[in-house]
Amino acid sequence: MNERPDQSPITSARSERVRKVAALAGRSARRKQGRFRIEGPQAVRSLLSHRPDLAREVFATERTAGDHPELITLARDAAVALRIVDEQIVRALVREPAGEGADDGTAAGTLVSPQGVVAVGTLPEADAAAATGALRALPGEDPATVVVLHEVRDPGNVGTLIRTADAAGADLVLLTRTSADPYSPKAVRAATGSLFHLPVLTGAEIGDVLAALAAGGLTAAATSGHASSELFDVELPPRIAWIFGNEAHGLDRATLDAAPLRVRIPLAGRAESLNVHTAATVCLFETLRRRRAGA
Amino acid sequence: MNERPDQSPITSARSERVRKVAALAGRSARRKQGRFRIEGPQAVRSLLSHRPDLAREVFATERTAGDHPELITLARDAAVALRIVDEQIVRALVREPAGEGADDGTAAGTLVSPQGVVAVGTLPEADAAAATGALRALPGEDPATVVVLHEVRDPGNVGTLIRTADAAGADLVLLTRTSADPYSPKAVRAATGSLFHLPVLTGAEIGDVLAALAAGGLTAAATSGHASSELFDVELPPRIAWIFGNEAHGLDRATLDAAPLRVRIPLAGRAESLNVHTAATVCLFETLRRRRAGA
Numbered sequence: 001m002n003e004r005p006d007q008s009p010i011t012s013a014r015s016e017r018v019r020k021v022a023a024l025a026g027r028s029a030r031r032k033q034g035r036f037r038i039e040g041p042q043a044v045r046s047l048l049s050h051r052p053d054l055a056r057e058v059f060a061t062e063r064t065a066g067d068h069p070e071l072i073t074l075a076r077d078a079a080v081a082l083r084i085v086d087e088q089i090v091r092a093l094v095r096e097p098a099g100e101g102a103d104d105g106t107a108a109g110t111l112v113s114p115q116g117v118v119a120v121g122t123l124p125e126a127d128a129a130a131a132t133g134a135l136r137a138l139p140g141e142d143p144a145t146v147v148v149l150h151e152v153r154d155p156g157n158v159g160t161l162i163r164t165a166d167a168a169g170a171d172l173v174l175l176t177r178t179s180a181d182p183y184s185p186k187a188v189r190a191a192t193g194s195l196f197h198l199p200v201l202t203g204a205e206i207g208d209v210l211a212a213l214a215a216g217g218l219t220a221a222a223t224s225g226h227a228s229s230e231l232f233d234v235e236l237p238p239r240i241a242w243i244f245g246n247e248a249h250g251l252d253r254a255t256l257d258a259a260p261l262r263v264r265i266p267l268a269g270r271a272e273s274l275n276v277h278t279a280a281t282v283c284l285f286e287t288l289r290r291r292r293a294g295a
Numbered sequence: 296m297n298e299r300p301d302q303s304p305i306t307s308a309r310s311e312r313v314r315k316v317a318a319l320a321g322r323s324a325r326r327k328q329g330r331f332r333i334e335g336p337q338a339v340r341s342l343l344s345h346r347p348d349l350a351r352e353v354f355a356t357e358r359t360a361g362d363h364p365e366l367i368t369l370a371r372d373a374a375v376a377l378r379i380v381d382e383q384i385v386r387a388l389v390r391e392p393a394g395e396g397a398d399d400g401t402a403a404g405t406l407v408s409p410q411g412v413v414a415v416g417t418l419p420e421a422d423a424a425a426a427t428g429a430l431r432a433l434p435g436e437d438p439a440t441v442v443v444l445h446e447v448r449d450p451g452n453v454g455t456l457i458r459t460a461d462a463a464g465a466d467l468v469l470l471t472r473t474s475a476d477p478y479s480p481k482a483v484r485a486a487t488g489s490l491f492h493l494p495v496l497t498g499a500e501i502g503d504v505l506a507a508l509a510a511g512g513l514t515a516a517a518t519s520g521h522a523s524s525e526l527f528d529v530e531l532p533p534r535i536a537w538i539f540g541n542e543a544h545g546l547d548r549a550t551l552d553a554a555p556l557r558v559r560i561p562l563a564g565r566a567e568s569l570n571v572h573t574a575a576t577v578c579l580f581e582t583l584r585r586r587r588a589g590a
Binding site: 042046050160163164165166167168169170192193194197198232265266267268269270271272273274275277278281282285286288289292293 | 337341345455458459460461462463465488489492493527560561562564565566567568569570572573576577580581583584587588
């Protein structure tokens with residue numbers, strides 16, 4: 001059970017409570033507080049609709065609450081306090097603290113538009129056993145699409161990849177221990193709510209993930225410019241786990257070698273490569289297309 | 296013919312010549328100087344290989360020139376001066392000038408890693424007549440894929456879209472007058488050389504583009520969540536022009552209504568939408584897949 005949030009009104013943008021929410025831009029503050037921050041009507045709506053168990057407190061301007069009355073209903077249904085605060089308080093809640101090290105490359109003092117509503121959630125813990133356990137728990141006979149992000153370092157990429165995985169109908173997203181934190185504000189913003197639509201599990205080692213995939217009857221698949229088969233020609237197994245790697249270096253050799261299915265995405269122009277999100281989009285929507293075609 | 300660049304060595308990071316290159320972060324400085332900036336070995340290599348006519352001057356650290364000897368050869372072949380400068384000079388060339396308004400959202404004073412090499416190019420002028428003329432000039436019987444970006448406002452998105460259009464084999468990219476400048480440093484970085492691989496034309500009005508598409512026998516296609524046909528089910532004409540719209544609002548009603556082909560991208564999960572680059576990736580690679588399948 002969560003402890004009861006402080007009930008007193010927030011009147012100063014410089015108060016301790018505001019400062020603590022602003023500090024959630026940093027990974028160490030998130031871990032220390034056991035909290036993360038969610039911004040904007042779409043993401044907060046998804047939090048309250050799909051993961052009310054994570055929601056602790058919502059701060060909204062009068063205007064945003066008026067424009068999005070569903071937020072008030074959802075917060076009430078989830079038994080989560082929704083506080084009406086001044087616009088300047090909302091801005092202060094998302095101001096990157098000077099010199100405190102947002103971990104997502106956002107410059108100190110940067111003003112991000114908070115779109116009038118900010119929520120605080122309980123930070124899900126990195127749990128390697130839960131991550132690999134979730135793979136084993138996927139029903140053994142059903143088609144499944146899993147997305148594994150290994151050493152994807154940019155939080156914006158992580159968030160966008162989660163959004164795209166959701167849109168393409170992935171069942172599960174796993175981030176290995178060396179990937180960016182999906183609970184950084186930049187990742188949460190980029191995921192636009194998808195972080196709460198499907199299980200997103202963190203903290204596993206890639207070796208354990210590969211073992212759990214094999215145990216769960218899921219074929220690990222990776223893209224490589226040197227693969228002999230092209231994505232559009234190859235048969236895709238009904239239970240597939242796409243593994244995407246680092247922005248600059250792709251997947252390490254050992255992980256690539258361990259993936260039973262390696263495919264090349266055809267490049268028709270003169271581009272030398274695709275960025276990781278573009279590659280993932282092509283693979284995941286081709287997987288969806290095949291599934292819908294019953295192929 | 297270009298005037299001859301200043302031959303004197305650059306010894307100070309605060310010199311006028313360095314300041315002028317740094318100022319190219321801003322659109323007004325680019326227009327005033329008639330120049331734009333290209334950073335990093337991959338983009339500079341593409342410039343020198345594919346558009347040597349645009350290249351004016353290259354600045355590289357000794358280390359980067361040593362790691363990428365092809366840059367020296369390419370610059371010599373293109374008769375472009377390549378100057379070896381200190382690392383601090385390269386950094387100063389790409390430092391966003393304080394208070395001078397980079398137009399791409401990069402904060403003043405931000406240090407972007409220049410990867411050891413920076414080139415200065417002649418800025419192609421926005422030319423509405425050339426843009427629509429290029430459409431009319433596409434050979435009338437051949438398959439063609441055109442990408443039109445209309446009111447895409449984020450330079451990073453514009454660059455990434457150009458990169459993806461290139462990878463998917465597009466013949467031409469057109470940006471309407473109200474899209475972000477593809478020659479801003481952020482867009483050039485995101486395009487990773489693709490800006491020089493295919494014709495990228497700016498300055499046209501959407502109405503004139505639509506008229507030129509029709510005159511060139513190209514079917515204008517757009518995505519819409521309300522379209523009755525799904526991308527994966529619909530027949531795609533061999534001569535197609537995908538029009539992608541604003542990040543927040545998509546395409547305006549009039550442009551959408553004017554597109555003969557409107558398709559919905561299937562969303563399998565709970566995501567409410569795709570971002571413009573994800574949507575474009577799905578459409579362009581599906582177009583490529585069909586073309587390769589001979590469909």
